[in-house]
Amino acid sequence: MSIIRLLLAYDGTDFHGWARQPRARTVQGVIEEALAPMMGGTAPRLSVAGRTDTGVHAFGQVASFEASRTLEPAHVLRALNARLAPEVVVRAARRAPEGFDARHSATGRTYRYRIGTAGSPDPFTARYVWHRPARTAIGAMRRAATLLVGEHDFASFCRRPEPPAGTVRRVERIAVSRAGDEVRVTASANAFCHQMVRSLVGTLVRVGDGRVDAEAITDILAAGDRSLASPIAPPHGLTLVAVRYGGPAYPSL
């Protein structure tokens, strides 16, 4: 057996998220189903770097699975794209070193959240951008973002406590930028707890509105109380853009 690693992009609009579910159309489900005929009829179990929620997109998702040595990554790429593109696209496929696991080997994830601030939405990006026409103070959002960087207990921004993993995460960078009528929040961390990016963005936009003080972020974080954070941002503005694999054994695809 050997391990095959996939670099994936997908439009999450019409999926019930990544994770396989019995009666819902999910990204994992359609990929595993499409792989089955190449594996003697038995679908493999995919490991994935970021278990995206319903409506969340990916540009640089990474998944891996065990397959026989005779299954060529180039064949997997062509066969999956023939069946699933352009909704789900395999951007690259290659053999990975023994022991590689897309989820457990990952050392960093980067998500981008797009907010459209123009008066009217743009039909061509509406599936990927949260339309929120409002004057937004980028400077205040940046000050607040700075306070989130570092290793903290993010319980205030996690949907539910995750007993084995806990809610401590190391945020490496949160950049807030403007591109035309869009405000973009790009966040990198070793990992994110459930709905953490959407929760951070939900609070940051209120900072941008002036409804929450930038400096209050420190108190919200320290309280470890989800009720202090603002409502979470909707899923469709969020995209997993990249996954990092540290160490020389797992170079980036």
Next chain:
Amino acid sequence: MSIIRLLLAYDGTDFHGWARQPRARTVQGVIEEALAPMMGGTAPRLSVAGRTDTGVHAFGQVASFEASRTLEPAHVLRALNARLAPEVVVRAARRAPEGFDARHSATGRTYRYRIGTAGSPDPFTARYVWHRPARTAIGAMRRAATLLVGEHDFASFCRRPEPPAGTVRRVERIAVSRAGDEVRVTASANAFCHQMVRSLVGTLVRVGDGRVDAEAITDILAAGDRSLASPIAPPHGLTLVAVRYGGPAYPSL
């Protein structure tokens, strides 16, 4: 009565084109239907600058209709967007001078055609870009495009002869540019006959492939024979980006 002018953007993917049809969902149909309640229950007849085909998009489409003096353009904008956005978006609405007609007053139209040349399609632009993985010689496409500029009989690139209007058009500019993995063809003319941009693009990409000589364009044009042109490009890569209204009486929105 007065005339209201609308600047429209729409994703044409799920429409059977602009023009109203009895049993098909069209852009004109949904807008007229949404306007009816504001006009005492009687839908107006929209005039439009570009009658886009099934699957063709618009960013700067212009439409106009007659309404009573009491109907405020700002109200029309809000009401239409509340009902139709983000699939169809009214970017601006204003009163137009007497005699203005979105179709007959227009003096120029600009369309853009997007071609994706990367190995795999991009899920986020797949609805708006023709995925055509191939090495494309931009220089040859540009030389051919230059030969199309000017007033010519475009019968070789028109779906059907249009007896009253004929097939003579004045092409002002055809720009071929590369943006990352995309090749874009931007064409401006006083007007285009039916499927003319897609037909020009279909031939230009064959020039880019080396299957048709750039200089052969002159002969294809002169022959006035549609069978000499290459197959037309698919509709989803095409977007009407802007309409021009010449003269001081009809400033651009």
